[in-house]
Amino acid sequence: AQSVAQPEDQVNVAEGNPLTVKCTYSVSGNPYLFWYVQYPNRGLQFLLKYITGDNLVKGSYGFEAEFNKSQTSFHLKKPSALVSDSALYFCAVVFGNEKLTFGTGTRLTIIP
Amino acid sequence: GAVVSQHPSRVICKSGTSVKIECRSLDFQATTMFWYRQFPKQSLMLMATSNEGSKATYEQGVEKDKFLINHASLTLSTLTVTSAHPEDSSFYICSAGVKSGVFGSGTRLTVV
Numbered sequence: 147a148q149s150v151a152q153p154e155d156q157v158n159v160a161e162g163n164p165l166t167v168k169c170t171y172s173v174s175g176n177p178y179l180f181w182y183v184q185y186p187n188r189g190l191q192f193l194l195k196y197i198t199g200d201n202l203v204k205g206s207y208g209f210e211a212e213f214n215k216s217q218t219s220f221h222l223k224k225p226s227a228l229v230s231d232s233a234l235y236f237c238a239v240v241f242g243n244e245k246l247t248f249g250t251g252t253r254l255t256i257i258p
Numbered sequence: 259g260a261v262v263s264q265h266p267s268r269v270i271c272k273s274g275t276s277v278k279i280e281c282r283s284l285d286f287q288a289t290t291m292f293w294y295r296q297f298p299k300q301s302l303m304l305m306a307t308s309n310e311g312s313k314a315t316y317e318q319g320v321e322k323d324k325f326l327i328n329h330a331s332l333t334l335s336t337l338t339v340t341s342a343h344p345e346d347s348s349f350y351i352c353s354a355g356v357k358s359g360v361f362g363s364g365t366r367l368t369v370v
Contacts, residue, residue, distance in 0.1 A: 182359075
């Protein structure tokens with residue numbers, strides 16, 4: 147069965163520093179991988195997705211993620227964090243016709 | 259890009275009444291829509307898969323008689339919480355398609 151893990155519940159980063167939010171997955175075959183951001187009392191906003199092709203995916207708001215098949219990871223990154231990046235981030239995976247499976251979420255706090 | 263409109267964004271209802279939440283796909287057709295529930299500080303839990311023209315598929319543990327889903331057209335799915343109770347208070351989010359990754363803005367339901 148497919149699964150996705152976000153090992154960190156909380157990540158704190160100083161403004162201007164690079165940030166990484168970790169995600170690992172477990173599926174057989176080739177997955178579709180997603181990152182979403184959620185602000186308080188709001189729905190999910192799509193950041194980026196990996197389907198195939200270049201392992202480095204660039205998304206909204208300066209975020210990017212690297213698909214690493216050997217490590218089964220899809221970490222979210224940004225070179226320079228902004229205070230406005232503070233939010234809840236979800237990694238998700240889908241394979242074939244299976245449903246979208248979400249990680250437990252990582253709360254990112256950017257410290258001014 | 260593809261947009262999913264969800265309405266209402268917030269609703270407060272009395273215990274024992276029913277509440278209907280709408281999810282519309284704008285500018286595209288969605289034969290499949292998904293309904294999620296999110297508890298505070300937790301990830302999204304898939305409740306059911308809404309299939310246009312046929313019965314919804316419910317996840318294990320979700321009461322289909324309590325959470326009625328109708329997908330009468332290719333652009334509209336509705337979730338009706340029947341005889342709502344305070345424990346039904348939650349954040350409900352819909353999405354259209356699996357690999358499109360498009361979500362509605364969510365509905366905050368409060369049952370008093």
